[in-house]
Amino acid sequence: MTVEAGERAARAERVRAVASGLRDQRGALLPILHAVQAEFGHIDQADLPVLADVLNLSVAEVHGVVTFYSDFRNTSPGRVHLRICRAEACQAVGAEALAEHASAGLGVGFGETTADGAVTLDQVFCLGNCALGPTVQVGERLHGRVNPARLDAILAEAAR
Amino acid sequence: MSERASGSSAQRERAPVQVYVPGDSAARSVGADLMAERLAAVAAAAGRPVQVVRTGSRGMLWLEPLIEVETSAGRVGYGPVAPEDVDGLVAAGLLDGAAHELGVGLVEELPWMRRQQRLTFARVGIVDPRSADDHLAHGGTAGLRAALELSPADVVEQVVESGLRGRGGAGFPTGVKWRTVLGAQADQKFVCCNADEGDSGTFADRMLMEGDPFILIEGMTIAAHAVGATEGYIYIRSEYPDAVATMTAAIETARERRWLGERILGSELTFELHVRVGAGAYICGEETSMLESLEGKRGTVRPKPPIPALAGLFGKPTVVNNVLSLASVPTILTGGAAAYAALGTGRSRGTSVFQLGGNVRRGGIVETAFGITLGELVESFGDGTASGRPVKAVQVGGPLGAYLPADRFDLPMDYEAFAEAGAMLGHGGVVVFDDTADMTAMARFAMEFCAEESCGKCTPCRVGAVRGVETIDRIRRGEDRAANFELLEDLCELMTDGSLCAMGGLTPMPVRSALRHFAKDFGVEAAG
Ligand SMILES: Cc1cc2nc3c(=O)[nH]c(=O)nc-3n(C[C@H](O)[C@H](O)[C@H](O)COP(=O)(O)O)c2cc1C
Ligand code: SF4
Ligand code: FES
Ligand code: FES
Numbered sequence: 001m002t003v004e005a006g007e008r009a010a011r012a013e014r015v016r017a018v019a020s021g022l023r024d025q026r027g028a029l030l031p032i033l034h035a036v037q038a039e040f041g042h043i044d045q046a047d048l049p050v051l052a053d054v055l056n057l058s059v060a061e062v063h064g065v066v067t068f069y070s071d072f073r074n075t076s077p078g079r080v081h082l083r084i085c086r087a088e089a090c091q092a093v094g095a096e097a098l099a100e101h102a103s104a105g106l107g108v109g110f111g112e113t114t115a116d117g118a119v120t121l122d123q124v125f126c127l128g129n130c131a132l133g134p135t136v137q138v139g140e141r142l143h144g145r146v147n148p149a150r151l152d153a154i155l156a157e158a159a160r
Numbered sequence: 161m162s163e164r165a166s167g168s169s170a171q172r173e174r175a176p177v178q179v180y181v182p183g184d185s186a187a188r189s190v191g192a193d194l195m196a197e198r199l200a201a202v203a204a205a206a207g208r209p210v211q212v213v214r215t216g217s218r219g220m221l222w223l224e225p226l227i228e229v230e231t232s233a234g235r236v237g238y239g240p241v242a243p244e245d246v247d248g249l250v251a252a253g254l255l256d257g258a259a260h261e262l263g264v265g266l267v268e269e270l271p272w273m274r275r276q277q278r279l280t281f282a283r284v285g286i287v288d289p290r291s292a293d294d295h296l297a298h299g300g301t302a303g304l305r306a307a308l309e310l311s312p313a314d315v316v317e318q319v320v321e322s323g324l325r326g327r328g329g330a331g332f333p334t335g336v337k338w339r340t341v342l343g344a345q346a347d348q349k350f351v352c353c354n355a356d357e358g359d360s361g362t363f364a365d366r367m368l369m370e371g372d373p374f375i376l377i378e379g380m381t382i383a384a385h386a387v388g389a390t391e392g393y394i395y396i397r398s399e400y401p402d403a404v405a406t407m408t409a410a411i412e413t414a415r416e417r418r419w420l421g422e423r424i425l426g427s428e429l430t431f432e433l434h435v436r437v438g439a440g441a442y443i444c445g446e447e448t449s450m451l452e453s454l455e456g457k458r459g460t461v462r463p464k465p466p467i468p469a470l471a472g473l474f475g476k477p478t479v480v481n482n483v484l485s486l487a488s489v490p491t492i493l494t495g496g497a498a499a500y501a502a503l504g505t506g507r508s509r510g511t512s513v514f515q516l517g518g519n520v521r522r523g524g525i526v527e528t529a530f531g532i533t534l535g536e537l538v539e540s541f542g543d544g545t546a547s548g549r550p551v552k553a554v555q556v557g558g559p560l561g562a563y564l565p566a567d568r569f570d571l572p573m574d575y576e577a578f579a580e581a582g583a584m585l586g587h588g589g590v591v592v593f594d595d596t597a598d599m600t601a602m603a604r605f606a607m608e609f610c611a612e613e614s615c616g617k618c619t620p621c622r623v624g625a626v627r628g629v630e631t632i633d634r635i636r637r638g639e640d641r642a643a644n645f646e647l648l649e650d651l652c653e654l655m656t657d658g659s660l661c662a663m664g665g666l667t668p669m670p671v672r673s674a675l676r677h678f679a680k681d682f683g684v685e686a687a688g
Contacts, residue, residue: 027456034439130589145190
């Protein structure tokens with residue numbers, strides 16, 4: 001077996017274990033997808049048949065669910081995952097300008113990762129911090145009252 | 161040394177000073193964790209033992225991070241406190257509640273707090289959300305105990321009589337919904353809490369779950385007793401990791417206390433509760449889409465009928481209620497339906513938890529009886545814009561809600577009054593914009609958001625929203641304006657009339673209200 005094939009088999013085995021551990025929950029597919037993504041950073045095309053098999057679903061059904069939800073990614077994000085809130089309350093205090101600053105500074109658009117794999121930039125609609133906007137999320141960490149200078153500092157801190 | 165200081169040295173030998181710092185994610189987003197660490201370190205260096213309790217937030221978000229110090233007179237507040245302010249504050253006598261330029265005095269005496277009627281949010285910002293004992297010490301489980309003394313039908317009638325209407329947006333009477341579920345015959349029933357809170361400008365569900373998770377558990381358990389359900393789910397959006405963690409921990413604790421599980425509080429009631437996490441889809445806040453998602457499927461909207469009360473989760477009779485609806489129920493059971501119904505106006509009874517956000521000087525949580533005017537919220541509570549510029553518009557009720565100009569500040573916060581004005585209360589979010597806002601951009605965004613978040617099931621929404629964006633773009637560029645205004649109006653009509661759910665059906669509301677009230681931005685004298 002090549003190294004790659006070995007890695008693939010190991011991942012499939014692990015995905016099967018994660019899925020089997022959660023399958024008895026009702027409507028188990030979403031919890032399983034969250035668990036797989038938490039462990040591997042993304043849901044791979046190759047995971048789908050494994051999940052389908054464990055849950056007794058068709059691959060098409062699993063694919064349909066994975067693609068419906070914007071949280072599920074088919075590639076892992078960069079080392080820093082930056083999400084900028086673009087919803088109305090944050091727009092009212094300058095979110096669009098902040099998003100432009102981030103995009104220009106990083107040289108990527110929403111949904112993209114910088115060439116060095118350092119930062120993935122995403123948009124999000126509301127983080128529940130609408131009185132302290134503009135708001136961004138770095139990983140799971142929320143930051144409020146973010147202006148361009150503060151965003152640069154947050155990114156520098158996160159990169160360390 | 162002054163007498164005051166020597167008094168505090170006597171205090172020093174007694175218990176450590178109780179200090180409260182919010183652990184709410186909004187407070188943490190502006191540095192509460194660093195500040196709390198610094199406070200513990202500085203107090204230790206000063207030889208003053210402190211016990212820092214991480215509470216929820218009082219909802220005075222402009223004061224975050226807020227420190228509250230327990231004194232014989234009550235809790236004295238300081239905010240907003242940056243880590244670098246801590247040394248000076250402690251030196252100035254913060255731990256004795258001394259005066260300081262960041263001091264706000266007794267927190268409960270602040271006009272912002274005194275002018276509210278906190279029922280649903282009574283404990284938020286006060287208790288340690290991870291402590292079951294704290295919950296009990298502040299009246300927790302009284303609502304559930306009262307409910308367990310009553311028959312299910314009597315609990316339902318209490319909720320009907322209270323006049324409580326769903327806080328998730330549609331405003332359907334909660335007791336009437338429960339009556340339907342109670343009357344349905346089935347081998348299993350469910351209670352599902354909608355904690356998807358996707359509306360921009362809303363954060364009350366999050367703050368309640370992070371600040372008083374046990375009250376939500378209690379409300380859901382009362383619902384289970386009232387309708388005969390044995391299993392429940394809280395569907396929390398993935399954008400709220402702190403709420404997920406707090407709720408999950410509280411459920412674990414509640415199980416240990418026998419507030420959940422079998423024979424709850426020694427009664428015959430069995431109720432198991434689980435947290436489920438969404439995956440970044442606004443439409444999953446629509447109740448049938450949420451149920452599909454809970455079943456592990458794509459979050460597409462189901463046609464109604466059947467209504468979820470009769471055929472909901474896995475086809476079983478299901479209560480679906482918003483966080484705030486369910487968390488209001490314990491108060492109704494303890495204080496009585498009549499007392500709750502005595503608050504409010506018209507057919508909007510009780511209190512509502514309004515949320516002030518956007519370009520507002522004092523943003524946060526305002527829980528008051530229905531009937532307060534929009535202007536009182538924005539001007540008296542909110543104190544105008546954060547930028548200091550004039551208010552141009554407020555959007556009430558989230559991304560599907562109307563944009564209203566300042567000359568509609570006389571509107572009372574009341575479901576029917578808003579409907580008459582071509583607007584809606586929704587989940588109670590009020591987002592303020594100053595005079596730099598371009599309402600053509602906001603109208604475009606409403607269509608863009610719908611295009612982005614449509615579940616794709618019906619054409620008027622899926623395709624109409626994309627065409628709406630294009631059409632507004634042409635209007636903004638000044639192309640063939642008359643024809644494009646007409647096309648936009650046609651699209652709005654089609655979406656309103658032909659969409660399966662309110663996503664497509666209400667997206668025209670922000671668009672049309674922007675056109676109607678801010679015609680000048682669109683370069684017309686008056687429109688629609
Ligand atoms: C597009 C759309 C999004 C919605 N989002 C939410 C939401 O995030 N939270 C919520 O409680 N209700 C939301 N609702 C309303 C629910 O469909 C439903 O009316 C509500 O959960 C019922 O609970 P209630 O009666 O306690 O309000 C949404 C409705 C639509 C059409
Ligand atoms: S109106 Fe939009 S969101 Fe609602 S069912 Fe139709 S396509 Fe789905
Ligand atoms: S609108 Fe940005 S956090 Fe709510
Ligand atoms: S094309 Fe069908 S809604 Fe416009």
